[in-house]
Amino acid sequence: MNSLSSRLLVSVSVLLLCFFGATIAVLDRAFTEAGEQARRDILDGHLVGLLAAAEPDETGRLVMPNRLREPRLERIGSGLYAEMRGDDGVVLWRSRSALGLEIPQGADLELGDHAFARESLADGTPLLTLSLAVDWELDDGASQPYVFKVAESLDGFNAQIAGFRRQLFGWFAAVAFTMLLAFSMLLRGLLKPLRQIETEITEIEEGDRASLSGAFPTELKGVARNLNLLIDSERARSDRYRYTLDNLAHSLKTPLAAMRSLLNDRQDKDFGRRYNEQIDRMDEIVRYQLRKPAASADRLVLAPVPVEKEVARLIDGLGKVYRDKQPEFEVRIQEGMQFRGDTGDFLELAGNLLDNACKWCKHKVRIAVVPSTGGSAVASGMILSVGDDGPGIPQEAADALLQRGMRLDESTPGHGIGLAVVKDIARSYGGQLSIQPSDLGGAEITVSIPPVSAAKDN
Amino acid sequence: MRLLVIEDDATLRETLSRKLTESGFAVDQAADGKEGLYFAREYPVDLAIIDLGLPEVSGLDIIKQVRADGHSYPILILTARDRWEDKVDGLSAGADDYVVKPFHFEEVSARVNALLRRSGGWASSVLNAGPVTLDMSRQEVLVNEAAIDLTSFEYKIIEYLMVRAGKVISKAELTDRLYDQDFERDSNVIEVFIGRLRKKLDPDNSIKPIETLRGRGYRFALERNQVD
Numbered sequence: 265m266n267s268l269s270s271r272l273l274v275s276v277s278v279l280l281l282c283f284f285g286a287t288i289a290v291l292d293r294a295f296t297e298a299g300e301q302a303r304r305d306i307l308d309g310h311l312v313g314l315l316a317a318a319e320p321d322e323t324g325r326l327v328m329p330n331r332l333r334e335p336r337l338e339r340i341g342s343g344l345y346a347e348m349r350g351d352d353g354v355v356l357w358r359s360r361s362a363l364g365l366e367i368p369q370g371a372d373l374e375l376g377d378h379a380f381a382r383e384s385l386a387d388g389t390p391l392l393t394l395s396l397a398v399d400w401e402l403d404d405g406a407s408q409p410y411v412f413k414v415a416e417s418l419d420g421f422n423a424q425i426a427g428f429r430r431q432l433f434g435w436f437a438a439v440a441f442t443m444l445l446a447f448s449m450l451l452r453g454l455l456k457p458l459r460q461i462e463t464e465i466t467e468i469e470e471g472d473r474a475s476l477s478g479a480f481p482t483e484l485k486g487v488a489r490n491l492n493l494l495i496d497s498e499r500a501r502s503d504r505y506r507y508t509l510d511n512l513a514h515s516l517k518t519p520l521a522a523m524r525s526l527l528n529d530r531q532d533k534d535f536g537r538r539y540n541e542q543i544d545r546m547d548e549i550v551r552y553q554l555r556k557p558a559a560s561a562d563r564l565v566l567a568p569v570p571v572e573k574e575v576a577r578l579i580d581g582l583g584k585v586y587r588d589k590q591p592e593f594e595v596r597i598q599e600g601m602q603f604r605g606d607t608g609d610f611l612e613l614a615g616n617l618l619d620n621a622c623k624w625c626k627h628k629v630r631i632a633v634v635p636s637t638g639g640s641a642v643a644s645g646m647i648l649s650v651g652d653d654g655p656g657i658p659q660e661a662a663d664a665l666l667q668r669g670m671r672l673d674e675s676t677p678g679h680g681i682g683l684a685v686v687k688d689i690a691r692s693y694g695g696q697l698s699i700q701p702s703d704l705g706g707a708e709i710t711v712s713i714p715p716v717s718a719a720k721d722n
Numbered sequence: 723m724r725l726l727v728i729e730d731d732a733t734l735r736e737t738l739s740r741k742l743t744e745s746g747f748a749v750d751q752a753a754d755g756k757e758g759l760y761f762a763r764e765y766p767v768d769l770a771i772i773d774l775g776l777p778e779v780s781g782l783d784i785i786k787q788v789r790a791d792g793h794s795y796p797i798l799i800l801t802a803r804d805r806w807e808d809k810v811d812g813l814s815a816g817a818d819d820y821v822v823k824p825f826h827f828e829e830v831s832a833r834v835n836a837l838l839r840r841s842g843g844w845a846s847s848v849l850n851a852g853p854v855t856l857d858m859s860r861q862e863v864l865v866n867e868a869a870i871d872l873t874s875f876e877y878k879i880i881e882y883l884m885v886r887a888g889k890v891i892s893k894a895e896l897t898d899r900l901y902d903q904d905f906e907r908d909s910n911v912i913e914v915f916i917g918r919l920r921k922k923l924d925p926d927n928s929i930k931p932i933e934t935l936r937g938r939g940y941r942f943a944l945e946r947n948q949v950d
Contacts, residue, residue: 540826543824547824551804551822554803554804554805555804555805574810577810577814578806578810580813580814581809581810581813581814584813584817584818584819585813585818585819585820587818587840588836588840588845588846607807608805608806608807611805611806611807611810612805612806612807614806615806615809615810616806
């Protein structure tokens with residue numbers, strides 16, 4: 265029951281069964297009722313014929329003519345029978361067709377009663393009967409009660425109904441079968457694109473294909489596109505890891521080589537310092553790599569970061585670290601502000617900027633976070649700026665800071681790696697970094713992260 | 723001052739402890755979280771240096787427990803993880819500062835000194851009280867701007883008292899915090915050193931920097947010059 269098609273087929277079969285079952289029941293009932301009504305009309309006609317044929321004889325008793333107009337009443341065992349009884353129940357006349365048969369007398373009737381009934385012969389043959397109790401008025405004014413009864417065997421009628429039912433079931437079964445067949449073929453056709461996706465994914469896994477083809481029906485295009493995005497981002501991620509690892513391994517080799525060659529002049533009085541320099545370089549390389557952005561996949565799958573709370577934690581911690589300086593923090597954060605991204609990345613952005621500001625400020629540090637929104641944004645971005653009242657950063661130095669990429673094989677002592685990390689993270693979120701003078705007097709560094717727009721069409 | 727170093731890497735722990743001892747601290751060492759937690763709760767500690775990634779009990783848990791017990795001595799974190807996420811976790815658990823591995827000893831030493839003097843309420847590493855000036859980074863004592871020649875043990879005593887200027891320090895506390903081991907528990911030794919210190923700092927007995935409170939201990943009695 266795990267396949268979609270078998271589920272559909274089972275549900276459709278059940279539906280068809282219910283539908284056809286109801287149809288058959290209704291048709292069968294309508295046919296039976298119409299047939300029985302026709303039988304009753306015929307019996308009525310025969311009864312009228314009998315009444316018309318009956319004549320009183322000279323003694324004033326009713327007699328039936330020797331031959332009746334209805335041939336079936338004359339033919340023995342024809343299935344149509346008639347009789348006439350007196351009011352004491354004695355059979356006065358019986359049609360020739362009923363020769364040797366005993367037609368049941370049935371219920372007593374009041375005079376003038378006209379009643380249909382289902383009865384049966386001694387051998388079990390079912391009958392539809394019509395009885396009429398009449399008061400026959402003679403010429404002399406006297407009257408005599410009689411009961412006329414016509415009966416018809418229902419054998420033929422029942423056979424007819426059975427035949428009708430057989431046909432009904434036959435046809436409906438054929439129709440249902442054809443429908444199910446057609447439906448399963450339709451289903452195969454409909455599900456073909458899904459099987460195609462499966463095949464293509466297998467091909468991607470085996471390396472025979474780079475991405476899903478675009479040849480899917482509209483309903484599946486979105487799925488295929490998102491799968492392609494996922495595949496691309498996974499591929500980009502693994503490329504990035506490979507690149508990073510490669511880069512890291514190679515960049516560690518230079519200081520290692522330097523250290524080995526330094527070992528040759530161990531007696532040198534500068535040995536300790538120069539050796540330490542290489543260790544610092546390696547440390548910086550590793551540190552930078554460890555702090556690279558965590559999130560690069562879809563930001564929408566990440567839980568939003570409560571900006572106020574995280575900033576409060578940072579400020580609390582930095583307050584301890586810079587207790588001697590006791591910087592005055594001014595926090596301007598929109599209430600309930602959230603950042604769609606990795607918590608670690610956010611802390612890295614805000615932490616590095618705040619740390620720098622605390623390092624350079626005289627007394628005041630200001631952090632402001634506002635959301636940035638865009639047309640088709642499904643999650644807002646963020647503009648994070650941190651300013652201080654320190655010496656500031658001259659324009660040329662700012663440009664240089666922004667331009668310089670953190671190169672692994674290039675040691676940048678003293679400058680720390682905070683800003684390089686911030687820049688990297690901002691870029692991984694599609695954002696950017698800018699440096700401008702702060703109205704507090706020092707520098708203000710702003711990180712703008714754009715909003716996440718709804719699934720891009722490529 | 724008595725420091726507690728909790729670090730599982732033997733080389734790092736021993737080098738760090740040796741250098742701290744050389745700088746004049748009494749140092750207790752713990753090699754894992756369980757031992758560390760026991761020391762941190764039961765020993766007299768002026769400052770703890772705690773590695774975050776410890777076996778048995780994590781550094782973060784030790785810090786939380788110690789703070790939950792109500793100990794307020796400063797805690798310096800050693801960590802290999804330098805993402806802000808980890809630093810903030812440590813600081814909000816109750817640590818006061820962090821040093822990221824690999825570090826230079828000078829950095830640890832500077833942070834330790836800063837934390838210690840801050841815990842005594844001093845904002846700068848140069849402590850000023852009356853005519854007495856003590857420079858923690860240079861381990862130097864000046865009276866009326868003249869350098870005083872002190873032995874390392876004498877310096878330790880005056881530093882301990884002056885960092886806690888105004889507080890009464892018992893003889894037992896002084897022996898506890900200043901000696902590495904439990905030997906030389908004889909409080910007469912302390913009396914002798916205090917006597918010598920007084921002579922060196924205040925030869926004509928005019929400024930009276932160290933006060934004796936009979937039966938209770940000693941107190942650095944001069945007013946701090948510096949305002950926080």
